[in-house]
Amino acid sequence: MSSTENAIAVRGLVKKFGDFTAVDGIDFEVHKGEIFGLLGPNGSGKTTTIRMMLGLLRPTEGWIEILGVPIIQNPGKIRPRIGYMSQRFSLYNDLTVEQNLTFYGKAYGLRNEVLKERMQTAVQMAGLEGHERTKTQDLAGGWRQRLALGAAILHEPELIFLDEPTAGVDPLSRRAFWDLLYELVKRHVTIFVTTHYMDEAEHCHRLALIQRGKLIASGSPEQIKDEKMHGQVLEIAPDDPERTIKILRDAREASDLSETSGLSIEEVSLYGALVHVVSVDIKSSKAQISELLNQNGIEILHMTVIEPSLEDVYIASMSDN
Numbered sequence: 001m002s003s004t005e006n007a008i009a010v011r012g013l014v015k016k017f018g019d020f021t022a023v024d025g026i027d028f029e030v031h032k033g034e035i036f037g038l039l040g041p042n043g044s045g046k047t048t049t050i051r052m053m054l055g056l057l058r059p060t061e062g063w064i065e066i067l068g069v070p071i072i073q074n075p076g077k078i079r080p081r082i083g084y085m086s087q088r089f090s091l092y093n094d095l096t097v098e099q100n101l102t103f104y105g106k107a108y109g110l111r112n113e114v115l116k117e118r119m120q121t122a123v124q125m126a127g128l129e130g131h132e133r134t135k136t137q138d139l140a141g142g143w144r145q146r147l148a149l150g151a152a153i154l155h156e157p158e159l160i161f162l163d164e165p166t167a168g169v170d171p172l173s174r175r176a177f178w179d180l181l182y183e184l185v186k187r188h189v190t191i192f193v194t195t196h197y198m199d200e201a202e203h204c205h206r207l208a209l210i211q212r213g214k215l216i217a218s219g220s221p222e223q224i225k226d227e228k229m230h231g232q233v234l235e236i237a238p239d240d241p242e243r244t245i246k247i248l249r250d251a252r253e254a255s256d257l258s259e260t261s262g263l264s265i266e267e268v269s270l271y272g273a274l275v276h277v278v279s280v281d282i283k284s285s286k287a288q289i290s291e292l293l294n295q296n297g298i299e300i301l302h303m304t305v306i307e308p309s310l311e312d313v314y315i316a317s318m319s320d321n
Contacts, residue, residue: 006065007032007159007190008053013062015048015213022048024213025062030206035181035191037204039310045213046194047087050163053192054084067159080108083157085148087164093137097128100136101151108155115154122150125180142173149180153189160184162193166200178203198311209314216317225308228317231266232282233308236275237301238293244275247296248289263288269315276312 008030015023023045030036038046051057053064055075064071066078084090091100101122105115123129126146128139136144145165152160162181166174178200181191193204201207201221208218217224238244245268252265264285267278279285282305293300308316 005032006030007067008036008192009063009065010049010053011063013049013052013064014060015045015052015057016060022213023052023059026208026210026213026215028208028215028218030190030192032190033185033188034205035185035193035203037201037207038192038194038210039196039198039201039204039207039314040194040210041196044210046196046210047163048213049210050161050192050194054082054161055079080155081158083152083155083160085152085160085162085165087167091136091144091148091151094135096133096135097123097126097139097147098132100147101154104151105154110154118154118156122147122154125183126150140173141169142176145169145173145177146180149177153184157189159190159192162191164194164196166195166197174200198309198314201310209317211314211318217313221310224310224317225313228313229278229308230316231278231280233306233312234277234279234282234286234289234303235271235306236277236289236293236303237273238275239299239301241270241273241275243296244293244298245270247293247298248275248277251292263292265289267312267315269312271311278308278312278316 006029011027013023013026014021026049038049040046048057052059053066053071055071059072067081069078071078092103095103101119105119110118123132126143128143128147136147139147166177184191195201204221206220209216209224217228219227236244248265248268251263252268255263255265264279264281265277266280269276277285277289286303290300290303
């Protein structure tokens with residue numbers, strides 16, 4: 001894809017802090033008008049990556065182009081064209097909704113009727129009509145989150161960077177926030193979002209999975225599942241999940257050490273009260289697992305073959321790298 005169709009292009013990006021490598025030679029592109037997610041657990045290198053893309057950290061190695069501008073050489077040139085929402089929402093808690101929006105609007109160079117109109121739009125988008133004089137500290141997390149997004153887009157940027165924007169926010173507020181993101185995409189805004197919520201990443205048009213500073217997969221959620229998922233997922237609801245995990249992992253290890261054909265299990269993972277088993281021979285494995293757990297006194301409430309989640313794929317991708 002040509003650079004004119006990309007909002008972001010990253011090549012060979014490395015960031016070292018002394019002997020520690022936080023980001024290790026990553027490459028990706030973000031197409032204009034899409035939601036692109038960088039998915040990984042805390043400490044995987046997501047925030048370091050986004051800070052380099054914003055020109056707040058200088059890379060140790062590599063090249064970054066944002067909206068056609070080489071960011072390392074011209075970090076200030078793209079700032080009027082982008083928006084940024086950090087993990088802490090970047091709001092002043094002792095200021096009111098109106099005061100926060102006024103402050104950020106003027107910081108973006110907005111004045112008079114233009115500022116007033118943009119502020120009104122931001123308040124409506126956040127659903128805060130009638131709360132303009134409420135202090136930000138008195139707003140619930142979901143309202144603060146939407147207000148922070150409104151502040152970040154007052155100047156109508158072409159590209160928005162969101163760093164863990166829904167961390168610590170309840171599920172209903174997270175869903176409402178993503179509805180707002182889709183509305184922005186309809187206006188041809190490009191969104192780059194980091195998250196550690198696997199279910200949230202399913203809403204991205206494309207994404208990259210990062211672990212310990214390295215990209216382990218990239219593409220649409222469907223592409224990543226097709227390319228990285230070697231086998232099917234068996235979901236088990238046992239009466240004792242932790243003991244079930246131990247039994248299945250011990251059986252997998254014994255099978256790996258045996259020269260004869262044993263239980264075919266690729267991965268075993270705990271999902272709350274459920275256990276997910278990945279196997280390339282799910283029909284045979286399902287019967288063997290059922291027999292094994294019954295022999296060990298585990299009651300199975302249900303056992304079903306399901307579509308893999310991104311979390312299943314992430315775990316499978318980690319084992320491949």
